[in-house]
Amino acid sequence: MSAPIEKYLQALGETLVMVGVSSVIAIGVGLALAVVLTLTGPRGLYARPRVHKGLSLAVNLFRAVPFIILLVALLPFTRLLMGTTLGTWAAIVPLSINLIPFFARIAQVSLNDVDSGLVEAARAMGCKRWHIVRHVLLPEALPGIIGGMTVTVIAMINASAMAGAVGAGGLGDLAIRYGYERYETRVMFEVIVVLVALVSALQLGGEWIARRVNHRHG
Template sequence: MSLPALDKYFQAFFETLLMVGASAVLAISGGLLLAVVLTVTARHNLYPRPRLHRALSVTVNVFRAVPFIIMLVALLPVTRFLVGTTLGTWAAVVPLTVNLIPFYARIAQVSLNEVDGGLVEAARAMGCRRWHIVRHVLLPEALPGIVGGMTVSVIAMINASAMAGAVGAGGLGDLAIRYGYERYETRVMFEVIVILIALVSVIQLLGEGLARRFDHKR
């Protein structure tokens, strides 16, 4: 069996970046919004809505409990409706996004909850509106943790995208399955693993650097 040409690696790498990039933008945006809502609607917070908070919290827990491969299959009708197909790179964006929104929401929520309550009370005492407190106090103070959570989420997406490649989503996972596993070419699988490790390492370094830059406490 012949090994895949170099352009196959470039194509698979580009497909992985496309999947992860598009999913990251959608999941981080949706997850951060969800985290803010979960935080401010908690009891004794800026917009206390216990029932809404409880319902959202249960929903997040349910989606987090579903393994990605099961969600990938369960969302096939939704994926087909949104992108017109269940195969290919863009089809993988839907389950990746749905899977990572609750994951990132919980990480961002923890960072928001760790903001010193005294800062919030001081802002309220000065007459700041609640939305201004969210924008100018909660989010800036929690930014290092939020950025760190983005790093963890993007890395989790890379892992999930490799799994999605096993069901026709393309990318490095698909390359490893079709040319490595099915053709018994261990070299291909090893090379894909090295590429994924390098990609994760770069993202981890960039994420840690950004988190340190936004951490004004250091």
């Protein structure tokens, strides 16, 4: 027997909470980290080779760890913060930490692609370095950053489905408990359809926003 509609709505709601909160955290912290990496780079406004190298190493280290391993490794930290390792809110901790370095690298590439001539022109006009970041680097890199946000949120949906399979709730949990363990192929198919629709909507929305921003800057 297929799962009742209430189960689908509950699972979808849990997935949206996981993805929404984790995305806000990952994008916010990741963007700040990307700015620091850009500014402390060899050609940055605050060139600090040692700081840059240390941060880059940390980012690469976390990016290299598969999510399922990171999920298990962070169980003590998750329990410390949330008081539990199960449920939707507990999953937000590993989901956020997993996607912070991912988005940081994407945003860093967009920031590094900003025409250096614009930065030099702003410096020649006497602009302070923070003003250059706020009024030159971030606005010019915004289309690429928005594209990176879209990719990050989609990756978050995929990771949330994996987290759901180990007790985090959401669509992944529904697919495992009703689709796999009860041999309900229909449930598995319906969850896949929902995930595909969700990802497609996000992709189309992200591309539309990026085009609008790019058009305004163009």
